[in-house]
Amino acid sequence: MSSVRCGRIVACFGREWAIEDADGHLALAYPAAKCEELPCVGDWVEWEATWPKRGRILKVLPRKTLLTRPGPRPAAANVDQVLVVLAPEPAYDLLLVDQYLVVCEIRKIAVCLVFNKLDKIPKEQRSRLLEGDLAPYRTLYPILLLSAKSGEGMDALRAALKGKTSMFAGQSGVGKSSLLRALIADQTIRIGELSARAHRGRHTTTSARLFHLPEGGDLIDTPGVLVFGLAGITPHQLALGYREFQPFIPRCRFADCRHADDLGCAVHEAVAGGAIDSSRYQRYLKLLAKLPQIS
Numbered sequence: 001m002s003s004v005r006c007g008r009i010v011a012c013f014g015r016e017w018a019i020e021d022a023d024g025h026l027a028l029a030y031p032a033a034k035c036e037e038l039p040c041v042g043d044w045v046e047w048e049a050t051w052p053k054r055g056r057i058l059k060v061l062p063r064k065t066l067l068t069r070p071g072p073r074p075a076a077a078n079v080d081q082v083l084v085v086l087a088p089e090p091a092y093d094l095l096l097v098d099q100y101l102v103v104c105e106i107r108k109i110a111v112c113l114v115f116n117k118l119d120k121i122p123k124e125q126r127s128r129l130l131e132g133d134l135a136p137y138r139t140l141y142p143i144l145l146l147s148a149k150s151g152e153g154m155d156a157l158r159a160a161l162k163g164k165t166s167m168f169a170g171q172s173g174v175g176k177s178s179l180l181r182a183l184i185a186d187q188t189i190r191i192g193e194l195s196a197r198a199h200r201g202r203h204t205t206t207s208a209r210l211f212h213l214p215e216g217g218d219l220i221d222t223p224g225v226l227v228f229g230l231a232g233i234t235p236h237q238l239a240l241g242y243r244e245f246q247p248f249i250p251r252c253r254f255a256d257c258r259h260a261d262d263l264g265c266a267v268h269e270a271v272a273g274g275a276i277d278s279s280r281y282q283r284y285l286k287l288l289a290k291l292p293q294i295s
């Protein structure tokens with residue numbers, strides 16, 4: 001008799017995890033001693049029931065992608081797509097946007113740029129939105145212009161989320177929770193019941209959650225601002241994280257070119273010749289300077 005089941009982690013409350021079965025049933029579970037990895041939201045796991053609506057996680061199945069954050073616990077697993085949200089206010093920080101893009105590129109997670117609060121931009125100025133700061137991104141990433149408040153552009157967002165596991169990233173105040181609320185409507189109740197029964201860790205006030213979208217696809221929400229840190233990223237990876245540099249990198253004279261003031265740098269030449277946007281390149285240099293020095 002085998003009682004091993006497969007399910008997905010849909011919430012994490014301190015020391016307990018909520019698993020959803022293929023049939024949509026929820027159970028609260030904790031990792032068995034033999035479970036080698038600490039599960040996180042988005043993980044597919046093997047588990048066994050120990051009691052009605054209670055269980056033990058036996059194994060975390062191999063992850064397609066993993067987003068980490070400082071501390072022992074990863075933030076989310078099996079995220080296919082990160083939606084980097086920016087807005088006319090608070091003022092956006094393109095260095096931070098580039099950092100998100102680099103980390104996602106390295107972790108092989110797709111990115112969609114979401115420009116929220118479109119309602120704050122007068123109609124006659126909207127056509128010029130993509131000509132300014134955002135222009136260099138147009139050929140590199142899909143960009144959606146929308147408003148969580150007015151609902152404009154939300155259908156395109158729903159279409160972009162379909163069939164994937166996605167997650168929002170972006171500065172506080174850009175409208176991530178507003179977008180989430182607009183997309184998931186009233187799914188909070190079911191998990192709310194489980195959360196009340198969970199033995200919460202003292203430090204957990206909110207929990208990471210995976211929501212199903214009515215059109216298909218899932219959205220992961222984690223408490224706090226996700227850190228897409230540069231720890232562990234090498235200069236070579238950073239350069240590859242700038243998508244438009246990729247075709248030029250193999251043409252640099254030296255294999256260990258940092259694409260800064262190196263001799264015979266094809267990336268640098270492409271910037272000079274206008275094939276690579278210089279504002280993106282300047283931000284690359286800033287991020288390069290932030291990397292922990294390794295010689």
Ligand code: GDP
Pocket residue numbers: 116117118119120146147148149150170171172173174175176177178179
């Ligand atoms: P988060 O910190 O990224 O989760 O941002 P919130 O969802 O909490 O939103 C921050 C503020 O922006 C709130 O006052 C929202 O009401 C407001 N906001 C969110 N989306 C929109 C929008 O599309 N248009 C306007 N005008 N305000 C918005």
Ligand code: ZN
Pocket residue numbers: 249252253257258259260262264265266267268
């Ligand atoms: Zn180079």
